[in-house]
Amino acid sequence: MFEGAxxxxxxxxxxxxxxxxxxxxxxxxxxxxxxxxxxxxxxTGSTSLLLALLAGPSAGGAWCAIVxxxxxxxxxxxxxxxxVDRLALVPSPGRQWxxxxxxxxxxxxxxxxxxxxxxxxxxxxxxxxxxxxxxxVLVPVGxxxxxxxxxxxxxxxxxxxxxxxxxxxxxxxxVRVTGRGVAARPRIGVVWxxxxxxxxxxxxxxxxxxxxxxxx
Amino acid sequence: MTAPSxxxxxxxxxxxxxxxxxxxxxxxxxxxxxxxxxxNRVVACSAAARAEGVRRDxxxxxxxxxxxxxxxxxxxxxxxxxxxxxVVAAVESSAxxxxxxxxxxxxxxxxxxxxxxxxxxxxVAHLRGEIHRRCDVPALAGVAxxxxxxxxxxxxxxxxxxxxxxxxxxxxxxxxxxxQSIEALHRSELTDLLGRLGIRTLGAFAALPAHDVxxxxxxxxxxxxRLARGLDLxxxxxxxxxxxxxxxxxxxxPVQRVDTAAFAAKALADEFHDxxxxxxxxxxxLSIVAHTSRGDELVRLWRHEGTLGAKAIxxxxxxxLDGWLTATAAANPEDSTDTDSVDGIADLALVPDQVVPYAxxxxxxxxxxxxxxxxxxxETEAAERADRALTRVQGLLGPAGVVTAxxxxxxxxxxxxxxxxxxxxxxxxRIPARAGADRAGVTPPWPGRIPPPSPATxxxxxxxxxxxxxxxxxxxVGGRLTxxxxxxxxxxxxxxxxxxxxxxxxxxxxxTTARRCARFQMVTADGTARLLVVEGGYWWIEAVYD
Numbered sequence: 001m002f003e004g005a006x007x008x009x010x011x012x013x014x015x016x017x018x019x020x021x022x023x024x025x026x027x028x029x030x031x032x033x034x035x036x037x038x039x040x041x042x043x044t045g046s047t048s049l050l051l052a053l054l055a056g057p058s059a060g061g062a063w064c065a066i067v068x069x070x071x072x073x074x075x076x077x078x079x080x081x082x083x084v085d086r087l088a089l090v091p092s093p094g095r096q097w098x099x100x101x102x103x104x105x106x107x108x109x110x111x112x113x114x115x116x117x118x119x120x121x122x123x124x125x126x127x128x129x130x131x132x133x134x135x136x137v138l139v140p141v142g143x144x145x146x147x148x149x150x151x152x153x154x155x156x157x158x159x160x161x162x163x164x165x166x167x168x169x170x171x172x173x174x175v176r177v178t179g180r181g182v183a184a185r186p187r188i189g190v191v192w193x194x195x196x197x198x199x200x201x202x203x204x205x206x207x208x209x210x211x212x213x214x215x216x
Numbered sequence: 217m218t219a220p221s222x223x224x225x226x227x228x229x230x231x232x233x234x235x236x237x238x239x240x241x242x243x244x245x246x247x248x249x250x251x252x253x254x255x256n257r258v259v260a261c262s263a264a265a266r267a268e269g270v271r272r273d274x275x276x277x278x279x280x281x282x283x284x285x286x287x288x289x290x291x292x293x294x295x296x297x298x299x300x301x302x303v304v305a306a307v308e309s310s311a312x313x314x315x316x317x318x319x320x321x322x323x324x325x326x327x328x329x330x331x332x333x334x335x336x337x338x339x340v341a342h343l344r345g346e347i348h349r350r351c352d353v354p355a356l357a358g359v360a361x362x363x364x365x366x367x368x369x370x371x372x373x374x375x376x377x378x379x380x381x382x383x384x385x386x387x388x389x390x391x392x393x394x395x396q397s398i399e400a401l402h403r404s405e406l407t408d409l410l411g412r413l414g415i416r417t418l419g420a421f422a423a424l425p426a427h428d429v430x431x432x433x434x435x436x437x438x439x440x441x442r443l444a445r446g447l448d449l450x451x452x453x454x455x456x457x458x459x460x461x462x463x464x465x466x467x468x469x470p471v472q473r474v475d476t477a478a479f480a481a482k483a484l485a486d487e488f489h490d491x492x493x494x495x496x497x498x499x500x501x502l503s504i505v506a507h508t509s510r511g512d513e514l515v516r517l518w519r520h521e522g523t524l525g526a527k528a529i530x531x532x533x534x535x536x537l538d539g540w541l542t543a544t545a546a547a548n549p550e551d552s553t554d555t556d557s558v559d560g561i562a563d564l565a566l567v568p569d570q571v572v573p574y575a576x577x578x579x580x581x582x583x584x585x586x587x588x589x590x591x592x593x594x595e596t597e598a599a600e601r602a603d604r605a606l607t608r609v610q611g612l613l614g615p616a617g618v619v620t621a622x623x624x625x626x627x628x629x630x631x632x633x634x635x636x637x638x639x640x641x642x643x644x645x646r647i648p649a650r651a652g653a654d655r656a657g658v659t660p661p662w663p664g665r666i667p668p669p670s671p672a673t674x675x676x677x678x679x680x681x682x683x684x685x686x687x688x689x690x691x692x693v694g695g696r697l698t699x700x701x702x703x704x705x706x707x708x709x710x711x712x713x714x715x716x717x718x719x720x721x722x723x724x725x726x727x728t729t730a731r732r733c734a735r736f737q738m739v740t741a742d743g744t745a746r747l748l749v750v751e752g753g754y755w756w757i758e759a760v761y762d
Contacts, residue, residue: 046762047672047762048672048762050672051672061598070676071673071676072673073670073671073672073674074621075632075633075670076669076672078621078623078633079668079669084620084622084633086602087620087621088606088619088638089619090609090613090618091619092617093613093617094613096613103612104606106604106605106608107602107605108602108605108606109598109602155743156743156744157743158761161713161714161739161745162713162715163702163713163714164702164714166713166715167667167715167737168737168745168761169669170669171745171761194668194669
């Protein structure tokens with residue numbers, strides 16, 4: 001009953017909403033209230049960073065949708081730890097972008113959307129407040145006015161590839177987190193994503209061969 | 217309180233196994249131990265497998281441990297329903313008003329046929345004979361007052377081993393049910409809880425005061441209680457369905473393909489479900505009515521009991537259409553090439569049969585009103601909410617507007633996943649279906665594919681690029697995969713690191729789809745990693761690791 005009463009708290013009163021679990025790489029970087037239901041978290045500069053942000057909630061059972069990104073590498077999404085059977089893609093919503101995002105906010109827990117080139121400020125506000133009302137997390141991919149948090153990938157450095165040998169293995173991403181309220185002071189941190197593979201097993205000492213004996 | 221109507225239940229045991237044999241997936245050998253699995257658990261097994269100790273709900277590993285020669289097949293409700301249609305038709309030819317409880321089980325009102333054929337035993341014998349003659353499958357039967365008692369009776373006739381039908385005398389259903397396990401209700405959430413409260417038989421459950429059950433377990437619990445007392449769910453006064461509750465769609469041109477029909481079925485089922493629940497109503501049975509292009513009317517009843525969600529209704533409609541269309545195709549195989557002469561479905565209607573007030577299907581108030589308490593939601597509720605939202609977007613953008621990725625084989629950056637429209641079956645195209653059952657989750661190797669991590673952005677159209685050496689000369693990759701010089705610049709960017717080639721020589725046996733190319737990974741000075749492919753002397757940027 002208490003939960004229900006809280007849900008009916010008047011608008012404007014602080015409602016303690018559940019926080020979605022993030023992958024440890026990002027949880028270290030974001031304030032503890034990181035991916036609170038109903039918030040808007042913008043991601044710019046890196047698709048992998050977006051996938052990293054969705055990976056935690058998706059692994060925790062949340063439904064995710066990605067709108068307006070026809071080139072999204074779904075294999076990378078699966079490797080990031082996103083449950084692809086709970087991931088819906090709307091590659092080209094066209095003119096129905098706002099209607100699509102609004103409909104998804106009603107039923108999907110995390111909605112990532114690449115906004116069209118020109119989006120009216122009023123529409124952005126309406127979508128953010130709809131997400132707040134429905135308890136979904138809106139993740140605009142690109143600049144977004146009024147986002148609680150903005151994650152910007154500012155630099156990257158790949159490991160594993162050398163001159164003519166090796167392969168891409170992991171990447172150090174410099175991420176700048178800005179936002180409002182608790183996150184007003186910008187934080188700069190490093191995220192390894194894709195994370196480096198688990199530490200290789202320490203090589204076991206090779207047992208010394210017994211000395212050869214003369215046989216015969 | 218109305219007396220429950222006398223009902224005959226007919227049950228084809230191990231139906232999923234029979235359907236798999238009909239589909240030609242395994243040989244029809246009674247000695248062969250066959251297990252049908254869903255989510256790694258046994259759903260059904262053949263008599264030979266049962267003799268070896270395989271049971272329902274057993275894990276695959278344990279089932280194979282008990283019976284090493286077990287043939288493992290994947291469960292496919294569509295297949296079950298498709299091959300069940302002839303059985304339903306056989307029963308219907310002798311008794312009207314057949315309702316399909318689920319594939320493998322039908323119920324038919326006993327009153328009329330019993331008078332016509334002269335007694336319960338004679339009716340059952342005739343129906344079983346008809347099923348055997350037309351479809352060559354054994355059927356078990358139970359006759360009792362009320363559907364639940366009839367189903368339990370049919371099951372008991374199986375356990376007795378003789379195969380003789382179990383007939384419960386009129387008015388004795390409550391007594392008959394009292395000794396049965398609570399599991400017969402098929403409401404796992406309720407029966408789990410009752411079991412923990414020490415109520416393990418239907419008799420013990422029926423002995424509880426009805427209003428207390430309704431207080432504690434809600435509308436669904438009250439329904440279960442009525443069933444346990446040997447009563448029907450049928451209300452005192454069943455209302456005739458209001459015409460506005462009937463959902464109808466017209467196909468122009470008539471539909472002959474199952475997948476086309478299935479998509480229409482989905483939209484129709486959603487509308488049907490919304491209309492009923494929006495009025496706080498449920499129906500006991502769902503009647504699927506279709507007219508063929510030749511003007512024949514096809515009608516089939518499915519058990520609903522207010523418990524079916526929109527998705528479950530869509531499944532049943534799809535199964536039914538699949539069954540009809542398969543039957544039509546089998547009836548006139550010679551003119552299947554000439555599309556005009558084949559019977560198609562011209563219109564389709566969903567009619568609720570016996571409408572009752574029903575509260576159970578409504579979401580709880582807080583679920584709908586407040587996102588703040590969404591962690592209360594169960595997983596299925598979350599899935600249904602998401603499904604509703606995604607179906608709505610499909611309504612805006614068309615069925616292909618919302619897609620979902622399925623893991624599939626392939627070598628390219630985009631090839632390892634396949635996109636299917638939301639709501640379509642999530643089956644991989646390149647991983648053979650048979651392997652799916654035996655080696656679930658095992659993808660065959662794709663030599664030459666780029667090892668993970670995969671690129672986060674795959675360009676829809678690869679972009680032409682210039683890769684040059686220190687002197688500005690284009691890099692050429694030879695037939696033996698040697699490079700003319702180390703690559704130094706990609707367009708105007710300095711290359712810091714590179715690796716490759718990963719050679720691809722695909723489908724060389726087919727001149728139209730054959731592909732010979734080599735892939736490279738390159739990191740440029742701005743820190744961006746790209747996947748390039750060289751094909752026919754040209755370099756293309758295929759994907760970006762951004």
